[in-house]
Amino acid sequence: MKLPILYLASLAPLVAAHFELKYPTSRDGSEEQMTQFPCGGAAQSSNRTQVSISAGSFPVALSMGHSQTAVEVLLALGSDPGTNYNITLHQTFEIQGLGAFCLPHIKFDESILGTNITDGMNATVQVQSNGDPTGGLYACADIQFSSTVSYEEPSSCSNNTGVTAVAFTGAAAERNANESTASGEAQSSSSSSTSSGSSSTSTSTGGAVALETAAWGMLGAAVVGGMALL
Template sequence: MRVSAIVPAVLSLASVSSAHFLMNYPDSIGFDDDKEGTAPCGGFTPDLSSGSKQLVDFHVGGDSLAMRATHNQVTWLFRVTLDGTAQSGWKQIFPIVEQSGLGDFCEPHITLPSSYAGKKGVISVVTDAPDGLLYQCIAANFVSGSIDPPSACKNASITASFVDDSKLSALVSGSASGSGSSSNTTSGGSSSTASSTQSSTAAATSTKNAAPGQLAAWSVSAFGLGSALTAVSMVLAGGALMI
């Protein structure tokens, strides 16, 4: 192979390895590696105005969030707000997940309350990484229904588990309960401030880039998330966290 063909590939890998984390799907409102630690949207301002080029459809009945981590261990928070300035009203939309292993991670079935359909808002992905809290935002046009995971929704050979992360929990004021469900469940728990129930079944092995699946179904009483999310572990069984 010619050296001229190798050099661009090496430079490309070097560029990715220097990044904090990348959004694979949906498109974020912008990415700047030097500003990714700037809350709430990594140094970018959401534009939810009609005709905005930032807006992407997000299906409240089930849609995907896909990222690429460049650290060996990170913790993910997914949150949403109807505040177009992204300054307030953040609600958690999935349990906090710790990823162990470099590379792609996707959750293919993020759900939101059906009442969000027809509205616009901001979805935020925040990671607690070795170099601090890092942020990217998606300007979302919320639509009804669900959509199959895209080709960008894939996983490297990684493991993941539900965990507590006080720094990430401090970034939300409650939970937006979606409508996901599962027939494979274990009992949940409650906290002193709000009751919550989540269900999950651990998978047996991890597989690289297999077909995506749903991590776990969870239901939370209106905007309440308790300590039941702590220490509920799962392992990737291909594509995404599976049930």
């Protein structure tokens, strides 16, 4: 079936991009620098997204520019954490399809963060994916935990029709996305913890929680196949 020219034209910007972090508010950076660890070379932002402590979770919204991508979500505590992204909020999984994708409830608590969460605590979220074809791609958002705000799902937290999420298991889930292929295998050029731009010092296992996506239910960590998101 032939697709309308206007429809194909609308996909062009997506194909040209690797991925974009839509929420929390991303640091300003360029696509050309996305291979730089950490944060795609983007400087720390003064615009920190407020995250509700009482909610115990926050959404991560992305716009995907590759039809198959390995993704994970990491966290670093502090106002200026440098390269210390040692907390895994969500282990590596696969996104298939182009455009909007959202995990509405990235969970956090003291057992995941390894410390008591207090009002005004600063942190930085780093979403990283496999590179194209090797290495990693990185985008960051600076956040602040707050006792006065409530959970709010942004308009960007949605999924394009046909976008699919696949929960990796075993070594594929434990492998950092920057050392993974889109299908969960080890990149041929990656070594263990000495890979350039590697974040393989991650110690928390918060990513072991089930994968939940916008406009859909829970996808158990034992599920190997993908499910189409509405």
